[in-house]
Amino acid sequence: MNYAPNTDMPADQIRDALWEAGISQSDIARALKVTPAAVNRTITGSSVSHRVRLAIAAAANLPVNDIWPSAYDSSGRLINPELRRSDSGSTRRRRGYSSPKTDHGWFERYQALLKGRV
Numbered sequence: 001m002n003y004a005p006n007t008d009m010p011a012d013q014i015r016d017a018l019w020e021a022g023i024s025q026s027d028i029a030r031a032l033k034v035t036p037a038a039v040n041r042t043i044t045g046s047s048v049s050h051r052v053r054l055a056i057a058a059a060a061n062l063p064v065n066d067i068w069p070s071a072y073d074s075s076g077r078l079i080n081p082e083l084r085r086s087d088s089g090s091t092r093r094r095r096g097y098s099s100p101k102t103d104h105g106w107f108e109r110y111q112a113l114l115k116g117r118v
Contacts, residue, residue: 009067011044017060023106028055031107050078058110
């Protein structure tokens with residue numbers, strides 16, 4: 001970590017981690033059926049989506065609490081479960097579904113996180 005403890009990872013470092021993993025914001029958006037803007041807003045912190053955060057962490061192959069320590073405890077559980085409620089209707093759903101073009105196992109990690117946390 002190159003940032004102060006207990007502060008969220010800066011957006012540029014999240015983008016770098018995704019780039020290093022070979023995953024684009026569009027790949028995540030396609031898999032979650034949300035707009036790429038919804039993923040970008042979650043990365044920049046202008047929007048909060050538990051579901052998108054889990055997908056970003058899985059795609060970057062990082063623990064969610066390493067990216068957003070202000071929202072998740074050391075076991076990866078939400079500190080404030082109210083964040084889950086912001087997911088309903090907060091992002092416009094995209095029509096259709098297509099799986100990620102590049103699959104590096106991140107979508108399976110994301111689904112495992114959802115099963116264990118939601």
